[in-house]
Amino acid sequence: MALGKGERPGPRVGNRSSRILGGPGGGRSLAIAAVSTIVFFGGLALIVVNSPGWPEVQDKFFYWPEFRESLPDIADAFLLNVKLFLAAEVFILVLALFLAVLRGLPGPTLFPLRLLSAAYTDVFRGIPTILLIYLLGFGVPALAIEGVPRSEFFWGGVGLVLVYSAYVAEVYRAGIESVHPSQEAAARSLGLTRLQALRHVIVPQAVRRVIPPLLNDFIGLQKDTALVGLLGLVEAFKQSQIESAGSFNFTPYLATAALFLLLTIPMTRLTDWLIARNRRRELARP
């Protein structure tokens, strides 16, 4: 197709998609984008700032001295969230892969294992995380069984691992099922056992494909660590509640939100970048 004068080539397929500043274009479209952005957000800001309750809201939600004062304590408590999601993520990735592999086992003899895996996913994906954490954190220690941990951190972590491994198992399963059956056939024909084929051929391809959705769930996990505050652990959200109740001001919640964003936004950008890279690679293949 010949391009006429002044026409630019259409967007290349490989570059489409998840980038925010999408599309081609020189300075002109950038300028339009800038003006449109300023008009949109500026208008929104004007509406908020001119609302009758704004002075009150500004004083209660955007009170700088309170922000400054509460941020160090909240940041301190936020370390607990970080520790928790790092610890939980390790167990989630392992347990979920195990569940996904179980679910994919062939043959009638192994039906009970498939059933078990499916039931696990159904149950733990179906229970609200907040409920599960509450039930575990308050219920199990109350049994007073010798040797069973009473730590809130432990039970909060267990709750998160149970729920998120159910989600992540489904992600893995989708990845495994997306690998063409011919891959396994080829591997078996080379003399690999079923397990070896899984280990060396199927799973590596599957995992590579599902890295973006895995990161997605990881971000979800980061935010859900706030739920363990329910058990009495002082994590970031809990700390902001404490600060807020002490001063009857809501600015500490904003400080907490900022901390979470500081962590999740780079992750989101990374996910976007990975998705774009994967697309490029797959399209580059003959």
Added chain:
Amino acid sequence: MKRLALLAVLALAPFAGCGGDNGDEAAAPTTTEAATCDKGQLQLVSAGKLTIGTDNPAFGPWFGGGTPKGSKWEFNDPSTGEGFESAVAYAVADKLGFAKPEVVWVVVPFNNSFRPGPKKFDFDINQISVTAERDRAVDFSDSYYDVNQALVALKGTPIANAKSRDDLKPYRLGSQIGTTSLAYINDTIQPEKDARVSDTSNDVVAALNAKQIDGIVVDLPTAFFLVGAEEVKNGTVVGQFPNAGGAQEHFGMLFEERNPLRDCVNTALAELKDDGTLEQIQQEWLSEKASAPVLE
């Protein structure tokens, strides 16, 4: 990078102008004349009615009398007039000229009592301790109860033998979120282990019963209530604490900022103190105040 910088500026913009011009407490109108306390001239949430807020469930000994059939309240219905805070509220209402049926109770969770915007109550009475920081956001009445914090533990556990605040250092304590009890643990007792901070008072009690914590810090009347009503099984009030920093902690009723009703309530409270009514109500509902050893 420029875009990021712009975003950062936008994100911080709402803080602009939050400097220090918020010391409006000093400027709060105190010029209200006694004449405006006439029942007919009061500005009320609901005309002709005194609307009072408190949290649901309404716990003893602050509220009592159980729940009549069809009541939406848990444990106690404030409109029974029983329990310390209910009795105080009705005594104040009486001084302001409201008969019992003209008092309306509404459910106000603690966190909602201080959120910005118009309030749905004329005042809130919910064991809220008055602090200077909190006073910035709302207005408080004068004290209707001077309160001390206390320690509840299980009988026979090591902590139950504590004689001083220093004896408590090695233990794990718990309290309800947002309370001055929690502040007392963190700022004054300063135990070696992090406090367990529960969302509800029921959760604190559950943690002690499950031995996840060694003791609960809570105000003294509630401490006696928890033990007396067997909320804490086999519990004991180990002792009460002297106030932190020498200032007497007290409960106040909570008003929307600059609500002129506050001054009328203060006048009523002063009368109730002078004629001994407040003391009498306290005797009736919180009689055990003196009987706990002090943990210096």
